[in-house]
Amino acid sequence: MTERPVGGGPALFRVVRYLARRGPGEDRTVHTIMVLEAVDSHGADVSVASVAYQLGIDQSGASRFISTAIKDGHLRREVSPADRRRASLVITAAGWTLLANARAWQDQVFADLTGEWDAGDARELADHLNHLATQLAGRAPHTRRARLNAT
Secondary structure, three states, X not given: OOOOOOOHHHHHHHHHHHXXXXXXXXXXXXXXXXXXXXXXXXXXXXXXXXXXXXXXXXHHHHHHHHHHHHHOOOEEEEEOOOOOOOEEEXXXXXXHHHHXXXXXXXHHHHHHHOOOOOHHXXXXXXXXXXXXXXXXXXXXXXXHHHHHHHO
């Protein structure tokens, strides 16, 4: 059996804290980008519950974030194609622009952070991060509540 690396978890959280302090703007914008990312990653027929699950928050919190995104013109509600009694969330043109700008900023941050690295090492890190993100897409979020209940 291969021995697993030690120290990756704390390093990951130092990176997350570093990036959290350098977000693209006010909390309102960050929350909207999080919602847009959740809607985009889910695909078609996205509900408030699915956004809440993706973000690891309760439905009332997700609903507040979604309401702000709708009020700001980044998201709209439509009748669900699968069940006409439900609403489905759809990203607007303004939402796609915000999401594209956020992703460009994210790419620039990555480029800045790895600018002094060998290009192959930066590409390898990007590949590993994409692999991890893809793997996490199918998992329930690790919430503070779940971590505290596990102890």
